[in-house]
Amino acid sequence: MTDTLQSEIHDILQVAMREAIAAGELSIPEVPKIPFSPTKTPEHGDFATPVALGLAKQAKMPPRKIAETIVAHVDVAGHPHIRRIDIAGPGFINIHLSDAWLYETLRTIVTEGDTYGTCDKGAGARIQVEFVSANPTGPLNIVSGRAAAVGDTLVNLLNAVGYDAIREFYVNDAGGQVARLGESIDVRYRQALGEPGLEIPEGGYAGEYLRAFAQDIVDAEGDKYLQLDATERVSLFRDRGIAHILAQQEASLERFGVQFDVWTSEKAIRASGKPMAILQLFRDKQYLYEAEGATWFRMSDFGDDKDCVVIRRDGEYTYFVPDAAYHRDKFDRGFNKVIDFFGPDHQGHVSRLYNFVKALGLPDDWLEIAIIQQVNLVDDEGKLLDMSKRRGKFYTLDVLIDELAAAIGERFAVDVARYFFLMRANNTHLDFNLALAITEANENPVFYIQYAFARCWSIFQKSAEHGITPRPVDTVSLVLLTEPMEHELIRKLSEFPALVLFSAEAREVHRIAHYLHELAGLFHPYYNQHRVLDAEHQERTQARLVLTQAVQTVLRNGLALLGISALEKRM
């Protein structure tokens, strides 16, 4: 609705500019793009465009004059949606829409229901979003939780605007880190059997979770693995450890409301032969050279400050090779676009991966990498909570949810955690205020939004009790919605589809979170100042019920995109 209207207005202005040019009143080589922005204040109308300001130089006319010239060619009377066009400030063209447009918007929302906010702009293009992809060496940490929330929501957004997007998790189940996992489990296993003098190896995993895992093996199967030779035992423990931790991670994600469509194994990628094929390709293109017993990639030819090793002295691939192969594999699977979310510890990997993708000859804009920045847990005074009291112990996603759940229950714990992870731009550091998260009052944005939804629901509940049946929208006199607050609410509702599209395209999920908070911030005052149900004004009641339903619909749709529940009442 908004979208079609915007393009309608765009066309109207474009035509007006062409006519002005044809009439010789405006001398510019071509009609430029016409940018629109929803206005900040109603005095500036509903939409505004600064297009005249940008033309001042080429047209050699003062911007106000240009705006006047353009507007003079618009047939306002011929467009029922437009009530008035003003020129204001230095030359802004402010478009005031007719009230009929507002009422039409309401009808659209109520009619479209769950699909309001969606569109088909993506035209079915296939997008793969890879996120979390934590090493299978331990429980998911807080940043992984943030990545999970952001990635999951972005996929929701992309699918809402017509893309065919999937969630993918890359399992680093090969290489040095999982080898270290096997060694660490081995140490814990032998310790559990009483062997003295053992220590977790350098670069190993000292967390308690492996102690428990090893104890389980001992309890179930005793010391039988001591008979295997060390290499065999470590490799067996590695594989069992991976399976165990992976299952744990999957369970944590599921608890957090995130389900991946595809899990890709690095081991499988290695076995596919693609790494070798890629190395051959690089060799053919003269990107490789031998030095110091290792094989190097000429990263410096791609603008990096140094080359990097792709085959180590011991003959093993460095992680670049399977990673490049994995991205080749993504491309071969036919994705039109791939979006990778990396944690803050992978920043160094970003430019290199771009370069490898370029070296593979894949399209420039095919891969998009974004960093999910770190999360700090803070108390009410903004003081940093110590997240790693001692080596090997860290604040996991599950521990966070456990703590929240103890205060506000499991369901809200997930809602609150998701919202807090989603409320900030993903490339900025995020302070997660634990005290605020468990506050069950308006300071907590999640409750504030959910309460707005609950109030809508409650109004319908009450109306049913009073025997008031909402009538079909077509039969309701929406013109009775005359309060400024009502118009403001509807205007806000009308922005939703464009916002969803923008958030998806810009990969900025936090905008939805803010929007919902703002919408709730308009509804609560309205609720307090104006009664929806009013026996004295039955027609107006019907109109306000439509408005209430529209608010509820947008809140529900928005929360659904964020993976946050919309409930009738508090548990």
Added chain:
RNA sequence: GCGCCUAUAGCUCAAUCGGAUAGAGCAACGGAUUUCUAAUCCGUAGGUUGCAGGUUCGAUUCCUGCUAGGCGUGCCA
């Protein structure tokens, strides 16, 4: 050293990819409850957008140089 990110109200953050008077929430202060759920609302106060330049009709936004903080910078992933 080099690279990436960040710097906006006392605190946490917005600002629709250069637009109009920079907005919310929290904290502070003062009010509202026989009412459709007070998990709410109304009001007051709070700013040289880190600093210095530059680009132009116009800069929180883009460029350069500083300053401060975070992260990265391995033949680990």
